[in-house]
Amino acid sequence: MKDDVISKEIINYLYMSICKTLKSVPFSNRYWVEQIMMGPARYILEEYDDDLHFTSKKPLELCITFLDFLESKGFLLSEHYHMEELGNDLLVHVERDKCNYRKYCMRAPMEGLLFHCARVGTFQAVLHKILGKNYEATVETDQSGICHGKLSPTTKPKEEIVNRDGHMLKIAGQRAILLSHLTFASLLTSIKEHAPHALKHVLYDAGYRAGSSVALKTKSLYPDPVECLQVLLNEIKNLGLGYVELVSFNPSHGRAGLRCYDSIQAFIAKEHGSLYRTPQVNCDFLRGIVASFVSIILDEEIICEEMACQSTGGDYCEFLAMPLSKSLLDKEEPRDRWID
Amino acid sequence: MSKRAYFGVEGLDRNLEKGLLYGSQIMVEGDSGIGKTVLAGEFIKEGLRCGDTCIYVACDEPPMAMREHLMNFKVGTFAYEETGRLIFVDAYEEGESLEKYALSDLRNLDKYFALETEVLRGTAGRRVRLVVDSLSTLFTSIDPPDILDFHRARIKQLRKKGILAMDIFVSGVLEPKLVTITGHLYNFMLKMSFSGNRHNPVRLLQIGKVKSQQFVSTRHIFTISPVYGILVPADTGVIV
Numbered sequence: 221m222k223d224d225v226i227s228k229e230i231i232n233y234l235y236m237s238i239c240k241t242l243k244s245v246p247f248s249n250r251y252w253v254e255q256i257m258m259g260p261a262r263y264i265l266e267e268y269d270d271d272l273h274f275t276s277k278k279p280l281e282l283c284i285t286f287l288d289f290l291e292s293k294g295f296l297l298s299e300h301y302h303m304e305e306l307g308n309d310l311l312v313h314v315e316r317d318k319c320n321y322r323k324y325c326m327r328a329p330m331e332g333l334l335f336h337c338a339r340v341g342t343f344q345a346v347l348h349k350i351l352g353k354n355y356e357a358t359v360e361t362d363q364s365g366i367c368h369g370k371l372s373p374t375t376k377p378k379e380e381i382v383n384r385d386g387h388m389l390k391i392a393g394q395r396a397i398l399l400s401h402l403t404f405a406s407l408l409t410s411i412k413e414h415a416p417h418a419l420k421h422v423l424y425d426a427g428y429r430a431g432s433s434v435a436l437k438t439k440s441l442y443p444d445p446v447e448c449l450q451v452l453l454n455e456i457k458n459l460g461l462g463y464v465e466l467v468s469f470n471p472s473h474g475r476a477g478l479r480c481y482d483s484i485q486a487f488i489a490k491e492h493g494s495l496y497r498t499p500q501v502n503c504d505f506l507r508g509i510v511a512s513f514v515s516i517i518l519d520e521e522i523i524c525e526e527m528a529c530q531s532t533g534g535d536y537c538e539f540l541a542m543p544l545s546k547s548l549l550d551k552e553e554p555r556d557r558w559i560d
Numbered sequence: 561m562s563k564r565a566y567f568g569v570e571g572l573d574r575n576l577e578k579g580l581l582y583g584s585q586i587m588v589e590g591d592s593g594i595g596k597t598v599l600a601g602e603f604i605k606e607g608l609r610c611g612d613t614c615i616y617v618a619c620d621e622p623p624m625a626m627r628e629h630l631m632n633f634k635v636g637t638f639a640y641e642e643t644g645r646l647i648f649v650d651a652y653e654e655g656e657s658l659e660k661y662a663l664s665d666l667r668n669l670d671k672y673f674a675l676e677t678e679v680l681r682g683t684a685g686r687r688v689r690l691v692v693d694s695l696s697t698l699f700t701s702i703d704p705p706d707i708l709d710f711h712r713a714r715i716k717q718l719r720k721k722g723i724l725a726m727d728i729f730v731s732g733v734l735e736p737k738l739v740t741i742t743g744h745l746y747n748f749m750l751k752m753s754f755s756g757n758r759h760n761p762v763r764l765l766q767i768g769k770v771k772s773q774q775f776v777s778t779r780h781i782f783t784i785s786p787v788y789g790i791l792v793p794a795d796t797g798v799i800v
Binding site for chain 1 (some may be wrong): 643
């Protein structure tokens with residue numbers, strides 16, 4: 221049906237439009253994309269409750285029943301989907317050309333948009349609604365154009381690090397505020413005027429404390445050290461503190477090399493003048509944050525030094541995080557988990 | 561690149577309107593336990609933040625003591641050492657040293673001069689701060705004429721190379737006359753001493769220059785904080 225074709229195209233455009241918009245919204249939005257993809261199935265489960273007859277509590281059968289329902293409404297052909305169980309996981313295979321969401325699926329990565337497969341999102345919604353369980357999902361497409369989705373039960377709490385709760389902004393569950401650079405600069409100037417000897421310490425310590433709560437929360441969501449650090453560095457960008465790039469990371473030796481482009485303190489030094497008598501590294505707040513991130517991820521006391529600062533003429537700020545104790549540095553470890 | 565440098569002690573730097581020029585030398589003389597090494601640590605910290613390469617010559621304790629001191633002030637020394645921005649020279653442990661740079665004979669100023677020259681050669685083209693803690697220890701068994709010859713040649717080299725140097729002297733180790741003559745070779749002189757009574761000792765710091773054998777200086781009271789290092793109070797510090 222001609223009308224049906226354009227309707228499905230519109231759904232794809234709608235998803236692309238949402239993801240394009242989310243790209244310009246601060247904060248990571250990974251969780252929101254997943255929620256958006258689960259949303260339509262949630263409505264269907266509510267609105268078509270009388271038509272949906274789930275006779276089993278088995279995950280595989282629940283998903284097949286839902287596919288059959290969608291077929292009965294003319295939205296898809298369930299024979300295009302091959303589903304199977306593998307232990308506790310559910311596997312779903314489909315030729316991408318036969319999927320209603322192929323346009324969004326193919327174009328989102330090309331356009332650098334956030335992506336979450338709408339089909340596995342549907343299954344996640346069904347399994348959560350009927351079984352009360354969260355499933356995490358991954359999808360890979362092979363060279364012959366077959367998408368292979370995997371849904372695995374998970375107990376990891378799912379939420380965005382930065383959240384809005386009614387009229388309150390929250391970061392890692394804590395009430396938060398947004399500051400303009402003028403406000404932040406005025407805070408720095410005030411500390412400098414009242415306690416110049418303490419300025420660097422206050423900023424480093426404040427960064428460390430601030431980073432700790434976010435890092436603890438993130439560590440519980442992402443136990444893998446590399447993934448956790450990447451998510452946290454992304455949060456630095458989301459908070460507007462700068463764009464941090466991980467250059468190297470060796471968890472077993474407790475060391476990380478990072479670059480930060482357009483750090484807020486380097487920006488403030490340029491806009492409002494340096495806080496110090498001679499040009500020098502400025503980004504103590506960020507230094508403290510990075511130290512806390514790596515310390516909490518690795519459960520070691522890590523110190524972070526800013527080796528070069530954009531405010532003194534570099535293209536970026538350069539940070540080196542290393543343990544305070546030398547014993548960790550001397551440890552012989554395989555390099556397989558390094559980012560180098 | 562800035563040609564001006566500071567100690568990294570707010571209350572002290574505030575009084576150094578034009579700062580210190582690279583290529584100038586500072587003599588620090590002080591009582592035992594007054595905080596000379598703490599001042600040296602502040603000077604190094606400031607240098608590291610400003611992008612300088614800092615060389616610390618440890619004569620009175622192993623280099624590890626300064627590493628630990630800096631680490632207590634949350635300075636990640638390993639990051640700077642690894643990138644060649646912080647260099648330790650062991651002039652304490654002689655043959656037992658595990659440092660890359662170590663003085664093999666503590667009673668031989670020629671050997672020291674050669675070692676310092678070698679270390680400085682490796683930092684050519686960079687802005688360098690050098691701290692010798694304490695130079696007076698190296699002089700203890702040397703004749704005064706040899707000390708002065710060494711000193712003149714060394715300071716000439718440091719000036720030529722644009723090195724900002726801080727030489728530390730422990731009060732009472734050398735003859736006062738030798739200290740005064742030596743003091744003339746330096747651009748700045750900083751004296752640290754205890755004052756007050758033994759129940760309530762006060763730390764004093766004098767900064768100035770030796771002119772016509774007179775030490776012209778301003779005096780400041782200071783304290784040592786385990787968190788912030790040397791603190792020179794803003795309002796009460798200056799005693800002229």
